[in-house]
Amino acid sequence: MRYCVFCGSSVGARSEYLATARELGATLARRGIGLVYGGSNVGLMGELADAALSAGGHVIGVIPEALVEAEVAHPSLSELRVVESMHARKSLMAELSDGFMALPGGIGTLEELLEILTWAQLGVHRHPCGVIDVGGYFEDLQRLLHHAVDERFLRAEHRDMLMFADSVDGLLERFESYTPPTLEKWIERSAT
Numbered sequence: 310m311r312y313c314v315f316c317g318s319s320v321g322a323r324s325e326y327l328a329t330a331r332e333l334g335a336t337l338a339r340r341g342i343g344l345v346y347g348g349s350n351v352g353l354m355g356e357l358a359d360a361a362l363s364a365g366g367h368v369i370g371v372i373p374e375a376l377v378e379a380e381v382a383h384p385s386l387s388e389l390r391v392v393e394s395m396h397a398r399k400s401l402m403a404e405l406s407d408g409f410m411a412l413p414g415g416i417g418t419l420e421e422l423l424e425i426l427t428w429a430q431l432g433v434h435r436h437p438c439g440v441i442d443v444g445g446y447f448e449d450l451q452r453l454l455h456h457a458v459d460e461r462f463l464r465a466e467h468r469d470m471l472m473f474a475d476s477v478d479g480l481l482e483r484f485e486s487y488t489p490p491t492l493e494k495w496i497e498r499s500a501t
Contacts, residue, residue, distance in 0.1 A: 310341070312337060312342055312344065312410060313406035314344060314346050314411070315414060317418055318417070319415070325443055326353060327353065329412060333477045339364055344368045346371075347402075366387075368388075369387060370382070370386045371402050373397070373398055374391055399421060403428065408436045409437070411439075426471050438472065439471060439472035440472070441474055442474065455468065469490075470490065
């Protein structure tokens with residue numbers, strides 16, 4: 310079992326972001342769950358990996374060649390997979406993972422999370438997707454998804470495929486009991 314974690318290449322403005330990244334890394338390792346992440350040694354990404362490694366976990370980093378050349382690749386991972394592009398990175402991370410979660414991060418984190426959620430909606434994978442809503446960081450994303458349902462651009466069942474939890478253990482418990490919906494992607498013409 311391996312979970313992919315998307316998170317910031319910065320540590321952010323709050324100490325609780327850093328603490329949660331470290332807690333997640335250590336908790337995954339203690340539970341025998343491998344970590345797949347973006348392969349960097351900076352920001353929340355580096356702290357997450359270091360915590361998992363320190364707790365005896367198996368950590369796979371997936372990083373594009375350009376970022377290796379920029380000297381941000383983590384030097385001490387269980388495995389470092391170097392790929393040609395960001396697209397190849399996301400594809401390999403998805404292939405290696407049994408679930409997907411996000412901690413706070415910027416545009417890259419949001420893009421990765423929403424793409425993998427789109428893949429779930431389209432049936433490309435049937436794995437759980439969720440966020441650890443540290444200090445309310447993802448509250449506006451949750452509101453936006455509710456708004457998309459209200460405006461009939463998204464089904465409620467698909468919105469609910471993205472799980473929100475305010476703790477590491479809370480999200481892991483939800484992942485353990487996850488059952489993917491068996492719905493069609495499209496909203497019926499009569500509902501528009």
